[in-house]
Structures are given as structure tokens and as C-alpha cells.
Amino acid sequence: MDASALPTCPACQQSNQVQKVTSTYGMNTKEWYETVTTTDANGNTHSRQELREAHTKLGLKLKPPAHPPQPTHPGLWYGIGGLIAFILASTLCPIALIPLGFIIPLIGASSFVPDVSGIPAWVITTLVIGLPILCIAILGLAGVIWLGSKIKQRFDRDMKSYKDKKALYDRDDRPRWQRAKNRWEQLYYCMRDETIFIPAENKAIKADDMEKYLYDPLFRG
Numbered sequence: 001m002d003a004s005a006l007p008t009c010p011a012c013q014q015s016n017q018v019q020k021v022t023s024t025y026g027m028n029t030k031e032w033y034e035t036v037t038t039t040d041a042n043g044n045t046h047s048r049q050e051l052r053e054a055h056t057k058l059g060l061k062l063k064p065p066a067h068p069p070q071p072t073h074p075g076l077w078y079g080i081g082g083l084i085a086f087i088l089a090s091t092l093c094p095i096a097l098i099p100l101g102f103i104i105p106l107i108g109a110s111s112f113v114p115d116v117s118g119i120p121a122w123v124i125t126t127l128v129i130g131l132p133i134l135c136i137a138i139l140g141l142a143g144v145i146w147l148g149s150k151i152k153q154r155f156d157r158d159m160k161s162y163k164d165k166k167a168l169y170d171r172d173d174r175p176r177w178q179r180a181k182n183r184w185e186q187l188y189y190c191m192r193d194e195t196i197f198i199p200a201e202n203k204a205i206k207a208d209d210m211e212k213y214l215y216d217p218l219f220r221g
Ligand SMILES: [Zn+2]
Pocket: 009, 010, 011, 012, 013, 014, 017, 190, 191, 192, 193
């Protein structure tokens, strides 16, 4: 677009200081990549590129409306929780089984298990060791099932609240932001008055009130 095609500022009725906000913002914003080096628990260093942004005062004022934060899917938190539980269980269970390794030979080798009226000692030994283990296993299984059902209930509740939030987000927050963003792309800035305007609406708004105006077309500065 050549300069003569620029719209007239509603405040000063001239167009010679008018710029498209998208380009004013671009000229007042600097983006660059910075190498960030971190050291992990194993002492290895990792480098990654991070996008940095700097704005002039004007650039900051004319920043496009920020994307609204999305609700987090609860599956993410349950996944992280499950992973931690799995790591803990796979570390702690073998440790918990160590005492068993001492007890079993002790009972098996001991002679305190009497040979009761013809029943072979190995049957007694099996019962003495097997029954408690079976009981613990059944109790453990019941505990896991109970815990699982509690987590499932909780998950269903979280999922429902997430769906409600997501629906609200999809219905209200995102379209509202999308409209504001589209309006931002139509904005012009007049350097003389430090005002912004959308040609079709022909209203001069102070650059400080840009965000309000983007979300509310009826806003009057
Ligand atoms: Zn003007």
C-alpha cells in the first residue's frame, strides 16, 4: 500500500503520520534467540534456543491482545501422578520384599514347625508362609481396587469440570480473543495524536486504551 492510500486519522483529519499498527508494532519490537544452557542432575549440559522479545514503550502499548490461557486437560496431571507412583512403586516394592527373603528360609529351615499327625512338613510350611502372603496379596489387591475406584471418581469429576471450562473457553474466551485480534490487525496508529483507529469505525482512541477498545467496539475513550 502506498502512503497516499493510508486512511485519514479521525483526530487530526490527516493521513501523513498514520501507520498500520501491525507495522508500527513490528518496528517497535525486537525478537531474537538466546542460547540458554542448563545442567541436569547427571551433570550433562544442555543448550536450547529461547525466543526473547523486547519492546519500546510504544511497542508495548500496541502489543496484540494476549492469547487467553487454555484450561489444562486433567489427564496431564494424572499421567504425571501415575508416572511418579510407578517409579516409587518399582523402587520401594523390591526394598519391601527384601525382609521376606530373610523370613522365608528362616521358617522353611526351622524345625519348630512340627510334623502334625502325619501331615508332611512341607504342607505346614506352605500354609504357614503361603496363607499370610495370600492374605496380604488379597488385602493389597482390595486396597488397589478401592484406590483405583476413588481415583476414577475423582478423575471423572475433574474431567467434567475440564469439559465445562473448555466449552466455556471455546464458546467465549477464544472467540472473544479472536475478534479482538482481528480488530487489532485492522488498526492504524497516528503518530501526531498518539491515537489508534479502525478506518471503518472512524473513532480516535488513545493508544493506552487500545486493549479496551479491541474487546469492546463501543468503547469511547
Ligand atoms: Zn492524527
